[in-house]
Amino acid sequence: MTDAITVEKFADAKEFEPKIIGFLCNWCCYGGADMAGLGRMQYPTNIRIIRVMCSGRVDPQFILEAFRRGADGVFIGGCHLGDCHYVEGNYRTQRRIIILKEYLRSMNINPERLRLEWVSASEGEKFTRVVKDFVKVLKELGPFNDSS
Amino acid sequence: MNKEEPQKSDKDEPRIGIYICHCGKNIAGTVDSESVAEYAATLPNVVTAKDYLYTCSEPGQNMIRDDIKELGINRVVVAACTPKMHEQTFRKTISDAGLNPYVLEVANIREQCSWCHMKEKENATEKAKDLVRMAISRSRDLVPLERTTIPVDKSALVIGGGIAGIETALDMADAGLKVYLVERETSIGGKMAQLDKTFPTLDCSACILTPKMVNVSRHPDITLLTYSEVKNVDGYVGNFKVTVERKPRYVIEEACTGCGECSFVCPVRVPNEFDMNRGKRAAIYVPFPQAVPLKFTIDPEHCLYFKNKMCTTCKQLCPKNAVDYDQEPEILDLTVGSIVVASGCDTFDATKIPELGYGRYPNVITNMDFERIVNAGGPTEGHILRPSDNKEPKSVAIIQCVGARDEENELYCCRYGCMAAMKQAYLLKEKLGSDTDVYICYIDLRSFGKGYEEFYRKVRNMGVKFIRGQPSEVLQNPDGSLVFNVYNSNIARHMKITVDIVILTLALTPPKGIDELQRILRISRGADGYFLEAHVKLQPAETHTKGIMLAGTCMAPRDITDTVTHAANAAAKAIDLLAPGEVPIEPITAWVDEDICSGCGICWYICPYAAIKIVDVEGHSSAEVVDALCTGCGTCGAACPSNAITHRHYTSNQIMDMVIAALEG
Ligand SMILES: Cc1cc2nc3c(=O)[nH]c(=O)nc-3n(C[C@H](O)[C@H](O)[C@H](O)COP(=O)(O)OP(=O)(O)OC[C@H]3O[C@@H](n4cnc5c(N)ncnc54)[C@H](O)[C@@H]3O)c2cc1C
Numbered sequence: 001m002t003d004a005i006t007v008e009k010f011a012d013a014k015e016f017e018p019k020i021i022g023f024l025c026n027w028c029c030y031g032g033a034d035m036a037g038l039g040r041m042q043y044p045t046n047i048r049i050i051r052v053m054c055s056g057r058v059d060p061q062f063i064l065e066a067f068r069r070g071a072d073g074v075f076i077g078g079c080h081l082g083d084c085h086y087v088e089g090n091y092r093t094q095r096r097i098i099i100l101k102e103y104l105r106s107m108n109i110n111p112e113r114l115r116l117e118w119v120s121a122s123e124g125e126k127f128t129r130v131v132k133d134f135v136k137v138l139k140e141l142g143p144f145n146d147s148s
Numbered sequence: 149m150n151k152e153e154p155q156k157s158d159k160d161e162p163r164i165g166i167y168i169c170h171c172g173k174n175i176a177g178t179v180d181s182e183s184v185a186e187y188a189a190t191l192p193n194v195v196t197a198k199d200y201l202y203t204c205s206e207p208g209q210n211m212i213r214d215d216i217k218e219l220g221i222n223r224v225v226v227a228a229c230t231p232k233m234h235e236q237t238f239r240k241t242i243s244d245a246g247l248n249p250y251v252l253e254v255a256n257i258r259e260q261c262s263w264c265h266m267k268e269k270e271n272a273t274e275k276a277k278d279l280v281r282m283a284i285s286r287s288r289d290l291v292p293l294e295r296t297t298i299p300v301d302k303s304a305l306v307i308g309g310g311i312a313g314i315e316t317a318l319d320m321a322d323a324g325l326k327v328y329l330v331e332r333e334t335s336i337g338g339k340m341a342q343l344d345k346t347f348p349t350l351d352c353s354a355c356i357l358t359p360k361m362v363n364v365s366r367h368p369d370i371t372l373l374t375y376s377e378v379k380n381v382d383g384y385v386g387n388f389k390v391t392v393e394r395k396p397r398y399v400i401e402e403a404c405t406g407c408g409e410c411s412f413v414c415p416v417r418v419p420n421e422f423d424m425n426r427g428k429r430a431a432i433y434v435p436f437p438q439a440v441p442l443k444f445t446i447d448p449e450h451c452l453y454f455k456n457k458m459c460t461t462c463k464q465l466c467p468k469n470a471v472d473y474d475q476e477p478e479i480l481d482l483t484v485g486s487i488v489v490a491s492g493c494d495t496f497d498a499t500k501i502p503e504l505g506y507g508r509y510p511n512v513i514t515n516m517d518f519e520r521i522v523n524a525g526g527p528t529e530g531h532i533l534r535p536s537d538n539k540e541p542k543s544v545a546i547i548q549c550v551g552a553r554d555e556e557n558e559l560y561c562c563r564y565g566c567m568a569a570m571k572q573a574y575l576l577k578e579k580l581g582s583d584t585d586v587y588i589c590y591i592d593l594r595s596f597g598k599g600y601e602e603f604y605r606k607v608r609n610m611g612v613k614f615i616r617g618q619p620s621e622v623l624q625n626p627d628g629s630l631v632f633n634v635y636n637s638n639i640a641r642h643m644k645i646t647v648d649i650v651i652l653t654l655a656l657t658p659p660k661g662i663d664e665l666q667r668i669l670r671i672s673r674g675a676d677g678y679f680l681e682a683h684v685k686l687q688p689a690e691t692h693t694k695g696i697m698l699a700g701t702c703m704a705p706r707d708i709t710d711t712v713t714h715a716a717n718a719a720a721k722a723i724d725l726l727a728p729g730e731v732p733i734e735p736i737t738a739w740v741d742e743d744i745c746s747g748c749g750i751c752w753y754i755c756p757y758a759a760i761k762i763v764d765v766e767g768h769s770s771a772e773v774v775d776a777l778c779t780g781c782g783t784c785g786a787a788c789p790s791n792a793i794t795h796r797h798y799t800s801n802q803i804m805d806m807v808i809a810a811l812e813g
Pocket residue numbers: 307308309310311312313330331332333336337338339340343345346347348376377378490491492493494495515516519564568571659661665699700701702706707708709711
């Protein structure tokens with residue numbers, strides 16, 4: 001990416017609000033998102049959350065479909081490693097996401113558009129922080145279609 | 149044979165009712181609920197869309213029930229608070245009106261929308277519309293599911309034998325459950341057994357605790373496993389499989405009568421942990437005379453037999469021949485229906501704040517040291533003496549919030565320290581005479597409980613000096629006395645105070661071993677390090693894992709009154725759960741379409757619950773799910789290369805519906 005493009009992107013970025021699909025496991029990250037609300041912690045409105053029982057439920061097809069339909073970023077939130085409600089679901093998730101990022105790269109999609117975070121049910125603050133950061137990163141990357 | 153998967157029939161044209169809650173101003177203050185309802189009404193299959201002040205109220209629920217009956221609604225979407233709050237409430241509402249509870253979908257527009265976007269009303273309203281559209285879309289694909297029940301074991305495991313564990317165990321056993329109480333130490337009792345008196349009534353701690361400890365050991369339905377630890381937990385509500393390791397006491401419990409002959413003749417004397425290392429015990433010992441069970445234990449670290457096989461005095465003298473140097477750890481496998489965690493807390497390590505001098509100056513002691521010193525059964529037989537020279541102190545200062553309300557250590561209030569300090573000030577005045585100077589240096593005084601404020605006034609009237617301010621450093625004078633400067637904001641003056649003893653009121657902290665316990669139980673902990681309750685106000689004794697409860701200070705620091713209340717709550721929840729003899733299980737399980745399954749076995753390999761079997765179906769192999777073992781995580785569904793697995797209630801179609809709907813807007 002050349003500097004000129006970056007500057008141009010930056011000018012655009014003011015208008016651009018990335019669309020994020022979030023898959024959050026019921027037991028940890030979804031609770032963390034609830035905790036953020038309960039604590040009235042404020043973050044941008046870009047994310048649309050889909051509850052799944054475990055981050056291990058997130059089929060790569062869901063993620064690819066989200067990108068295909070125009071998501072600028074996909075967020076997966078699970079329990080910290082070792083804390084998965086179903087013992088080891090999040091280890092599966094971790095492995096899948098690593099492979100999927102490789103795949104995205106090979107498709108010329110910036111793997112930073114796919115973000116995996118471990119957030120416990122009490123970490124409202126962390127949830128807020130990572131969502132804010134993800135929005136920031138995506139704004140810098142610009143819309144999915146023209147930057148990939 | 150695989151159960152037939154409920155399918156959405158073509159006749160089942162979705163007729164959706166959607167209800168947008170205002171939640172007073174909680175939602176409507178940010179999200180324009182009315183315009184969300186107007187928008188929802190335009191979406192396909194929506195028969196009615198209403199906004200309502202409090203949808204969870206009785207009239208709100210009646211509105212939904214009436215619509216189901218009058219408008220023939222067959223899918224209900226509620227856009228309100230988190231489903232963790234009221235999903236069950238609304239499932240009940242719609243099933244009362246004749247619908248299957250699983251045709252409900254909740255859109256979270258409070259915790260995940262109005263509350264976290266309070267300054268962005270327009271964007272929040274747009275987001276709420278998206279969330280509603282997503283929920284409606286998913287609801288079209290919802291299918292009725294049948295709840296099944298599984299039989300439960302009417303028994304419970306209690307982890308930790310402090311006052312919380314004791315109270316829970318007795319309540320549950322009295323209600324007819326079979327209870328296993330596992331305690332890590334050689335005796336039950338926890339911290340309460342170490343206390344002298346308890347605020348605010350100054351009851352003798354042992355006098356109110358010991359009878360309960362004895363009741364535990366005598367109760368026919370309680371199996372007491374002391375000096376034991378939980379090593380593994382598998383299974384699920386109603387059928388937890390628990391592995392307990394019993395450490396060797398090197399004394400045969402059944403034979404030991406607790407006569408104490410062995411301890412008397414043992415040549416070893418080491419500091420007694422129970423007395424905060426101030427008194428001495430033998431290498432074969434009970435921590436305190438009222439220990440339950442009253443069974444002796446050999447501490448192999450100090451016993452001469454274990455060191456060099458030189459001494460066997462206790463073995464020779466034991467009238468019951470109870471000493472057995474060759475004992476091995478014993479593993480017990482238990483099945484229980486429910487688990488109550490009552491693992492308590494530790495006190496803050498005062499050496500982490502070196503300025504206060506603990507560990508360096510002998511006359512700086514902790515409040516737990518003081519409990520032992522002032523106790524008639526303690527190392528000084530209840531005489532309050534200055535540790536450096538065993539003289540009676542003329543002045544004592546108590547420093548509050550050591551490690552608590554402190555950004556570098558624990559942020560929270562310990563919730564017992566103010567009252568414990570006042571209790572100790574009272575005992576100082578009472579035992580040493582009213583001319584003894586007693587100071588309490590505090591940040592804020594919190595005497596919130598029943599009878600607490602009255603106790604504060606009593607202590608103040610005794611002449612205890614309350615100083616609002618915290619000393620930054622404690623120094624020692626050559627004569628062993630201690631001196632510190634403190635800014636007393638009550639009178640806006642710097643004070644220099646010299647005392648014989650400084651007592652540190654310690655924060656309570658999550659206990660050692662809590663990481664291990666969390667790993668075994670797979671339950672969450674809060675940012676403060678304590679175990680996390682299912683709901684801070686409404687489910688304080690439950691966890692997010694069905695069947696696992698919390699009792700006492702393992703969830704948050706608190707005093708005995710609150711610990712006992714909490715413990716009784718945990719017991720009641722476990723009794724409620726197990727009394728019917730069966731528990732409903734969520735039908736959110738996996739299902740394999742044997743016509744598509746190639747029998748590759750990937751799901752069999754990754755299932756953490758061994759809930760998948762590979763079976764032979766008319767000549768080809770196929771995976772099959774054992775419903776009772778499946779916990780519904782859906783990991784197999786995500787891994788299946790041929791899409792043969794349906795994760796009920798979180799089907800790929802239902803999730804895709806939401807993805808697509810989210811990006812349509
Ligand atoms: C100095 C001091 C003075 C106090 N004074 C008062 C007072 O006057 N009035 C009052 O109301 N409160 C007072 N308190 C508070 C009171 O001590 C606590 O509220 C109460 O003891 C908490 O009981 P618990 O059962 O939750 O925890 P604990 O007493 O800590 O008991 C927990 C038990 O669980 C065991 N355990 C821990 N982990 C495991 C494991 N993994 N496996 C098996 N067993 C395990 C421990 O060995 C322990 O026996 C005082 C506290 C202190 C420190």
